[in-house]
Amino acid sequence: MIREQYQFASDPPACLGILIVSEVRFLRESLAEILQRAPCIQVRGLSATLGHALASAATLRPEIVLLDVAFPGGTQTAARLCAAVPETSVVALAVAETEENVLAWAEAGIAGYVPNTASVDDLASLVGQISRGEQTCPSRIAGSLLRRVAASGAGSGTAMPREPPLTRRENEILHLVGEGLSNKDIARRLSISVGTTKSHVHNLLGKLSVLRRTEAMMRVHAARQGIDIPHT
């Protein structure tokens, strides 16, 4: 039987919590075995499917999701994880360091990547660096990233937005949250399921970098006083 999830309760709480996501059981288990030897890493769970990964990330609240790049869906899977648990850093494991490839993963929203040329010996330190907001990469990759950022900002003539924009639906739900409606009421008002509503609320809270609905409500009130909330 595939053991998809286990915890190492004896690790100290200050450790960097990691969820390993890979279809390959050997990879999941051997990575866990190697990473848990590192002093400040706590492997919180192992996932073989996207559904399990999304559920585990939501409940185990790891600081890092280590995603095998060979996982089905690739960058789309990374984007889904990033959207579902915005407070968690998704790190792509074993990325081929071509400019196109790194840009594709970066645009999916990953916090960093471990190149496919990295030794497993360096894995813990690379993940630690990424968790501190650092990324070691070849200068040609850094150049490509800079050019891409410049190109994406060129049309607007403005700096990059501080937060990812809300979709129209999320904006609509945000305003209903602002009116004090519950998920059930919002679902009824928009003729969508409560589950879908919860998912939208979860995503918009993440995009607004707030933890509670009350904080989101405050944002709505601020917006009504003239502060624009961006949407796509």
Next chain:
Amino acid sequence: MRRFRAVLVTVPPLLSDLIRHVLTSRAALVIVAELTDRPSAYAPLWALAPDVIIIGPAGGAPPVDAALPHAMLPGAFVLALSADLTRLLGPGEDEIEAFTPNTLVACLSR
């Protein structure tokens, strides 16, 4: 204590690194070579005469036939990984196990 000598054939880089870690920490085994070129894998295997041969998936290319290294080196313990990396095949024709660190170590400890 004698450490058994292993050769990895066509095992992808990350996987070979992980196998090396698992085997060196949990089994009395040292990986003496990693052969990545399928067509020319047989001659070095003959020369190295390892105790253990682990054959990885071959991607889209024709895989190394596990039977041939076995015939070349009858004393060698030959294992092959399934294409989807879920199963460990061998050393006997009917021996198939889930590919995990535990089963790999257990298999080599027999």
